[in-house]
Amino acid sequence: MTSPCFSSQQLSAILAALPDPVFILTRSGRYAAVFGGSDLRYYHDGSGLVGLAIGDVLEPEKTAFFLGEIATALHGGGLHIVEYTLSGSDVKGLKKEGPDEPIWFEGRVQALAFQVDGEDAVLWVASNITPRHELETRLREQSETDPLTGLANRRKLMTALQQHFELFSRYRTPATILTFDIDHLKHINDRHGHLTGDRVITALAGVCRDELRCNDIPARFGGDEFVALLPQTDRQSAGAIAQRIRQQAQRVFAQLGIPGVEATISIGLSEFEPADTAFDNALERADNALYRAKEQGRNQVVLS
Numbered sequence: 001m002t003s004p005c006f007s008s009q010q011l012s013a014i015l016a017a018l019p020d021p022v023f024i025l026t027r028s029g030r031y032a033a034v035f036g037g038s039d040l041r042y043y044h045d046g047s048g049l050v051g052l053a054i055g056d057v058l059e060p061e062k063t064a065f066f067l068g069e070i071a072t073a074l075h076g077g078g079l080h081i082v083e084y085t086l087s088g089s090d091v092k093g094l095k096k097e098g099p100d101e102p103i104w105f106e107g108r109v110q111a112l113a114f115q116v117d118g119e120d121a122v123l124w125v126a127s128n129i130t131p132r133h134e135l136e137t138r139l140r141e142q143s144e145t146d147p148l149t150g151l152a153n154r155r156k157l158m159t160a161l162q163q164h165f166e167l168f169s170r171y172r173t174p175a176t177i178l179t180f181d182i183d184h185l186k187h188i189n190d191r192h193g194h195l196t197g198d199r200v201i202t203a204l205a206g207v208c209r210d211e212l213r214c215n216d217i218p219a220r221f222g223g224d225e226f227v228a229l230l231p232q233t234d235r236q237s238a239g240a241i242a243q244r245i246r247q248q249a250q251r252v253f254a255q256l257g258i259p260g261v262e263a264t265i266s267i268g269l270s271e272f273e274p275a276d277t278a279f280d281n282a283l284e285r286a287d288n289a290l291y292r293a294k295e296q297g298r299n300q301v302v303l304s
């Protein structure tokens with residue numbers, strides 16, 4: 001079957017009907033042409049950009065980004081794919097109609113085999129991938145979050161431990177690990193039910209949020225065991241923080257008003273050391289310190 005022969009009028013109509021906007025951009029960042037993307041639920045009307053340069057309508061940092069991506073696509077010659085975010089208000093002079101929220105785009109950028117107005121040029125298809133991007137973000141957050149407490153889960157903590165151990169190995173940036181565990185949670189569960197045990201676990205997560213800094217990473221490691229990574233913190237400062245968490249946990253647990261129960265936590269503390277070959281070494285020391293805190297009577301902090 002031979003392909004149909006379109007008139008130039010029909011070809012123009014096809015280009016105008018392209019669902020996603022397509023830009024012809026020159027190496028210097030000039031909008032040579034804009035086609036398609038006319039559905040204002042997904043895109044702003046970009047037809048007013050033709051003849052302007054990216055630097056005329058975007059701030060310098062974003063301009064540098066787009067020029068860099070155009071150069072990469074021209075250099076590679078093949079299809080170059082890039083993700084970025086842009087809102088209508090980022091682009092000077094765009095008409096108001098169109099989405100209000102920032103849009104996540106997938107740019108599919110292809111070098112053209114001919115020059116446009118004496119310059120190398122690319123064809124840039126900008127697809128609105130906001131719903132997909134939001135879903136991916138939500139799924140990633142869910143996969144890294146403990147559902148009961150909303151804290152980081154073991155998986156996220158492991159990634160953070162690895163990253164901070166690499167920083168320590170390279171630059172000796174200190175970091176401390178606290179492992180803590182609710183004392184006699186089994187007794188609380190047995191006596192008052194699992195939901196009451198859950199309230200104690202959730203209350204401890206609240207203490208972590210209140211007492212730790214925003215760049216600390218508290219995580220529920222499993223069951224009633226929590227681990228917190230304290231970057232840029234030496235053993236001495238971490239010891240004081242651990243005592244504060246222990247005391248505050250005791251106060252907050254008492255406020256839960258569980259009859260006949262005086263809940264507490266035990267804490268083990270360790271820091272990365274030059275002889276460590278992996279973060280597991282420090283984690284194991286913190287675990288051993290926690291074990292000693294339990295053995296010595298609970299409701300205390302033990303430094304490894």
Ligand SMILES: Nc1nc2c(ncn2[C@@H]2O[C@H](COP(=O)(O)OP(=O)(O)OP(=O)(O)O)[C@@H](O)[C@H]2O)c(=O)[nH]1
Nearest residue numbers: 181182183184185186187189194195197198223224
């Ligand atoms: N309510 C509740 N209990 C949990 C959860 N996960 C684990 N547990 C219980 O927590 C208890 C933890 O027991 P252990 O750490 O061995 O001992 P413990 O009773 O806390 O006593 P310690 O020696 O002081 O640690 C077990 O009974 C678990 O069933 C949870 O998500 N919710």
